[in-house]
Amino acid sequence: MSCAVDARGLVYRYPNGQPALDGIDLHVEHGERIAVLGPNGAGKTTFVLHLNGLLRGEGELEVAGLRVDDDSLHELRARVGLVFQDPDDQLFMPTVREDVAFGPLNMGLPAADALAKAREALAAVRMEGAFERAPHQLSMGERRRVAIATVLAMGPQLLVLDEPSANLDPRARHDLLDVLERIDRTMLAVTHDLPFAAELCERAVILARGRIVADGRCEELLADDELLARYDLELPAGFDPALVTRRPRPDSIAELATS
Amino acid sequence: MAGLCNHDTDLMGVAGNPASPIHLLDPRAKVCGFVLLTLVAVSASFATWPVFVACAIVLATVAGLAGVGAGVVWRRARVVLPLVLFVAVFLPFFRAGGTEWSIGPFTVSEVGLETFVAVSAKATIGTVSAVLLGATTAFPDVLRALERMRVPRLLVQTSAFMYRYLFVIVEETRRMRSALLARGYHPRHALQAAAIGRVASALFVRTYGRGERVYLAMLARGYRGDMPQLDTLALRRPDVVFLVLLAVPLLAVRLGVVLAP
Numbered sequence: 001m002s003c004a005v006d007a008r009g010l011v012y013r014y015p016n017g018q019p020a021l022d023g024i025d026l027h028v029e030h031g032e033r034i035a036v037l038g039p040n041g042a043g044k045t046t047f048v049l050h051l052n053g054l055l056r057g058e059g060e061l062e063v064a065g066l067r068v069d070d071d072s073l074h075e076l077r078a079r080v081g082l083v084f085q086d087p088d089d090q091l092f093m094p095t096v097r098e099d100v101a102f103g104p105l106n107m108g109l110p111a112a113d114a115l116a117k118a119r120e121a122l123a124a125v126r127m128e129g130a131f132e133r134a135p136h137q138l139s140m141g142e143r144r145r146v147a148i149a150t151v152l153a154m155g156p157q158l159l160v161l162d163e164p165s166a167n168l169d170p171r172a173r174h175d176l177l178d179v180l181e182r183i184d185r186t187m188l189a190v191t192h193d194l195p196f197a198a199e200l201c202e203r204a205v206i207l208a209r210g211r212i213v214a215d216g217r218c219e220e221l222l223a224d225d226e227l228l229a230r231y232d233l234e235l236p237a238g239f240d241p242a243l244v245t246r247r248p249r250p251d252s253i254a255e256l257a258t259s
Numbered sequence: 260m261a262g263l264c265n266h267d268t269d270l271m272g273v274a275g276n277p278a279s280p281i282h283l284l285d286p287r288a289k290v291c292g293f294v295l296l297t298l299v300a301v302s303a304s305f306a307t308w309p310v311f312v313a314c315a316i317v318l319a320t321v322a323g324l325a326g327v328g329a330g331v332v333w334r335r336a337r338v339v340l341p342l343v344l345f346v347a348v349f350l351p352f353f354r355a356g357g358t359e360w361s362i363g364p365f366t367v368s369e370v371g372l373e374t375f376v377a378v379s380a381k382a383t384i385g386t387v388s389a390v391l392l393g394a395t396t397a398f399p400d401v402l403r404a405l406e407r408m409r410v411p412r413l414l415v416q417t418s419a420f421m422y423r424y425l426f427v428i429v430e431e432t433r434r435m436r437s438a439l440l441a442r443g444y445h446p447r448h449a450l451q452a453a454a455i456g457r458v459a460s461a462l463f464v465r466t467y468g469r470g471e472r473v474y475l476a477m478l479a480r481g482y483r484g485d486m487p488q489l490d491t492l493a494l495r496r497p498d499v500v501f502l503v504l505l506a507v508p509l510l511a512v513r514l515g516v517v518l519a520p
Binding site: 049052054074077078082084086088089090091092093094095097098101102103105106107111114115134135136150151154 | 398399402419420422423424426427469472473475476477478479480481482483487488489490491
């Protein structure tokens with residue numbers, strides 16, 4: 001049975017032998033929205049790089065229905081859209097148009113189709129107007145949305161976001177959340193912005209010292225002050241996860257999750 | 260940040276009327292045209308001065324058609340021009356030949372002065388050509404043109420990344436400078452300038468790290484060693500007309516002054 005992510009005993013060591021991932025077990029179904037929470041240095045970004053085959057550890061890893069190995073890498077990168085923390089790392093072409101078309105062209109699409117995909121993806125993040133602009137002319141929030149479009153254009157099954165709300169002002173953060181809520185893809189967001197996680201994801205796991213130490217419904221995990229404190233996480237003062245109203249997922253993805 | 264952007268577009272972006280016939284030309288026609296104009300200017304000397312006049316007239320016409328004002332040309336040219344002219348300004352004093360005049364302890368020669376005038380004219384024409392190319396063509400279009408003109412792809416790609424990350428690096432440098440000033444950095448003698456060296460090395464390390472992350476981001480989107488091609492350029496009639504109208508008078512003047520008795 002295919003699933004979005006299936007990691008068993010995933011271990012990754014830095015070149016100096018220090019373990020970054022110390023036996024991760026995680027199962028994510030198609031259609032889920034899951035937040036991976038954890039303090040700095042917990043191994044969140046290292047884990048994310050495994051989902052796209054950019055880092056390879058020991059243990060079993062299946063992502064978007066593919067076992068991660070040398071033969072599956074190209075297909076894997078089309079199926080898993082990885083959005084990096086810093087949009088300036090993600091947007092490397094001179095214009096937004098070329099950047100969003102970069103992925104589809106690498107997948108072998110003709111230029112006209114790649115451009116059509118680019119337009120479609122930019123519309124999905126409400127950045128149609130940025131088509132001919134240069135990335136440095138965009139605000140941080142706009143860059144983040146264009147960065148999401150660059151992977152949406154590849155038609156991924158799984159969208160992986162590394163700290164999506166980092167360095168955004170409240171307005172840009174709100175706009176981003178609104179865009180993400182409407183995207184009908186399985187989503188895995190790595191973050192330590194707990195309210196953002198609560199508003200976007202039904203499920204959350206806590207990653208600490210390279211292991212998954214808690215797994216459950218997002219609002220339940222976030223209501224456990226003792227658990228959060230143990231792993232150096234903290235909700236903003238006055239924030240009550242029980243009062244969060246989450247927008248229902250788009251129909252197409254909700255069906256995928258229940259099928 | 261806003262200040263930085265305004266400053267950048269003032270110095271770097273497309274200027275003038277973006278819908279002008281010059282702006283709408285194929286970037287390859289403009290690159291070829293301005294390179295040809297520069298080569299014609301460089302091939303001339305003080306004795307063949309009408310060539311410089313012809314080049315200046317062509318540049319002024321192109322600027323007029325494109326709606327690029329003298330102010331824009333001046334602001335952009337003055338970034339490069341003083342450096343070139345600084346070298347040229349010594350020529351009259353060190354190059355001997357022809358009549359010589361004494362000004363205090365210095366001697367100025369006629370040949371030296373002529374060379375100075377010719378070098379200055381060539382430098383100015385070359386710089387204004389580059390400025391007009393930059394003002395009428397977006398930099399990504401210039402890169403596309405160069406790629407299609409078989410300039411080595413590695414060189415074009417390096418320029419593309421340089422253009423993309425120049426702004427990021429400038430912003431990082433600005434932040435580090437602010438951090439130095441915020442802690443009272445105010446160098447009074449040469450040794451205290453060492454902090455600037457550390458800023459430069461930190462910047463290098465950060466940029467190197469960014470390079471690695473950008474490469475990962477490229478791999479993540481299916482990059483396998485070849486940059487994909489998005490655009491196809493096509494030379495149209497206006498491009499050919501532009502090249503002919505630019506080349507014929509320039510070459511006529513250039514050859515005319517050679518053949519003239």
